Amino acid sequence: MSEVAIHHPGSEAFEPSLFGTYSKKIGMWLFLLSDTLTFGALLFAYSYGRISNPDWPTPFHKESIANATLMTGCLLSSSLTMVLAVLAAKRRDRSWTRNWLLVTMLFGTAFILLHGMEWSKLIEEGMTPFKNPWAASVPQFGGTFYTLTGMHMLHVTIGVIYLGVVALRKKFLPILFLLWLLGWLAIPASSVFHVGIHVLLLALIVAAIVLFLKPKDYDAHDVEVSGLYWHFVDLVWMFIFPLVYLMSTRI
């Protein structure tokens, strides 16, 4: 790749940016605006279904709510450690940047695992995208739940991998490969995650292409941009949690 990133020969060659910051950050913000509307539309579709189906079931008991609260705590804490990683990157403290990123990934992984276990439990109880054991006349309950949380879980997974690439670069590839292999072998074939785990394989391929075609050292800007994405994932959960879980607590 003959590409050399150079800064402006001097800011006098260009007009100052209208948003007063570097392009990558603006690009990520714009992507997040668009993603906000993607999630927004999903949440509005969910609310629409809920309004037009007054018999919406409210099955989440103490156990589910406790689990979801714990997941929320994980995400919120991961946002804090992400901020600490960005601060460390700004100080040019490489080892702490990496450490905080790894802690963030750990929290994110915990979130995914907790969520995955909850999904498995719900599937066991007989909830599918087209029916649920609590209200036969409202098949939307399962559909909206799996769509919203599934889309969010996908975003968290991508976020963890994104942070992993930023934190460890090529060293992350074998880890990702092992995770995929372990997950694929450990998860029973009956589980939906037996197929879902292949997201990791796809991500591995994409990450490998990116890392080999454009090997670079990720600087403070890259860490900050990845942080924006991570906080956004957290932000979305702040709406999914009350709307999907808290508004469906037991009657």
Place this chain on the structure above:
Amino acid sequence: MATTAPVHVHAAPQGFIRRYVFSLDHKVIGIQYYFLALAAVFVGMFLSLLMRIHLVWPTAQIPLFGEIKPETYLTLLTMHGTIMVFFVLTTAPQSGFGNYFLPIQIGAPDMAFPVLNMLSFWTTFVAFVVMIAAFFVAGGAPLHGWTGYAPLSAVPNSGPGEALGADLWIVSIAIFCIASLMGALNFITTVLDLRAKGMTMMRMPLTVWAWFITAILGLLAFGVLLSAGILLLMDRNLGTSFFVPGGLNFTGQLTVTPGGLSPSTTNFTHHGGSPLLWQHLFWFFGHPEVYIAILPGMGVASQLLSTFSRKPIFGYKAMVYAIMAIGILGFVVWGHHMFMSGMSPYSAFAFSIMTMCIGVPSAIKTFNWLGTLWHGRIRLQTPMLFAIGFVSLFVSGGLSGPFLAQPVLDIPLHDTYFVVGHFHLIMGVAAIFGIFAGTYYWFPKMFGRMMNERLGQIHFLITLLGTYAIFMPMHYLGLAGQTRRYSQFTEVAYQTKLVPLQTFMTYAALITIAAQFLFLINLFWSMRKGAKASDNPWESTTLEWSTATPPPHDNFGGQTPVVSHGPYEYSVPGAPRDFIMQTDPATTATH
């Protein structure tokens, strides 16, 4: 923190693949987009030709196709609409010309994210391949219209083509959404961050303003379509009921009832969904999409009318604010596509009023175009002809807008040819005229040669008269009660009297389509044999005409231009020439 953006300056790539296939150069990507759209427009045009033939001679044996069945007609209609809207009207003016000329017109060496730019083209390409593949899978392409209305689209096997073809259709649209998102955020970032010194926002050419606002619309609209597409795929393949109500009956074969379900075709119980939700989500995207198609054309028309009238554009600031107003209003009027659907009459009322408000900025633009022409020293070259044609079509198509904006009139007219005439004139052909104008205008810069003037004029004349001959009678057909999306009028008693008009339109379409081959010949012949173009053949003022023809790899030969003038300084009193380029030194008077 540094406020300067890092610019990726890459050496000109060697080797065919890096240079022409996986190129990072925005100019090559722009041309790739342009030719993708060109391929798509001929596919779409061919489908419309088959439809027109079927409307008039329903039993005609067409070579290779045989007789077109009524359901095939619906397939043609669906694919014509989808290909034209997504892969032509969205792709050519915005991604094609925008990619090529937006960075040059603001003095940037490339887009802000060249890799993303390349990905965005190839993603669009994949979307196009998937869309075309829908023709060839079992069951063929879908027949739910380009709007994909549920529940027809949301229940698997609800009709011929609603099997794998419909899934591919949705997947293609979803891929296209992602491609457009990448393109849009790239455009916006480029405009925000990479304007050359002196290129303030209010000195940007109106083309750049149009691409910029269009990109914002795309950014905010395509995300919604993406989630709508995901939900539709879920409905089709996982049995959710977002868009499918209970108690449906499809042609007696498939019954989707609340309790138990139906025979062979599906295993799911659909209940409690709402087709209106799909319409809302779709049109939340769909109406901004209409402006995504037409705004770049408006930008090109503004640029050309000013250049070829040798006059500054009339009311530059008003034009900018009108583009912004159209962009904003474009988001609050989607409900006017749904007056027929049984939506809440209160929201219909609000949508009706907002829709009529769009007339205001549109009229501002029209009057400013006319004001620009007024007392100009008009040079009637081909690009100018098409720009004037754009204004003409925009006005003709736009005038039926206020009628359709009112629910009382829209309800009888909506499912007739009146609407078909309306949107083809304003969104279809007007936008296409914008593309033609842009092609004739920028061809010398893109390929270093001039297009043939005489052929261009003939092409213009036939196309303008032809499109009016095709689409104007549709208004009369609509008022006379001829329904749209219906394939066989020749057998319906009260409509047989209208068939001669349909026949006339089909002949007009045949001639107009034939004329497009003149354009194709002109395009490819001029690429090799056209007269050599100078750096500024139209004596234009914007930045792309101040660099070499074709522009070097980094657009300005290693330098960043300095801008000292507004974009349209023609016939400035006291100036040595009748135009002042944006890069001319500031000594020559005016702002």
Place this chain on the structure above:
Amino acid sequence: MHTIQEEGKAQYFWVWGGLLLLTAIEVVLAYEQVFPPIHMLEILMILSVIKSALIIGWFMHLKHEIVAMKWTMMISVIICLCLMCVFFADAFRITHLGVR
């Protein structure tokens, strides 16, 4: 700019604590069903908007960006989301008209 962020490290812990507290309040309110559902929804949404403002403002640093960026981005996305509330008019109609 760097110095501001250094001395502001503590504020991120405060924000984090605030977010956890708000979450706890949400959970208690919802689990104890203190309010009837409609009011509950309103209160939960208000709390969530406060939480997201904290995340956007502090964690995502929007507070420190320039005015043009703050306002154009937030206004455009909030307007778009608010516009989608128009959908609900038809959702209510389904229940009122009894068409399902």
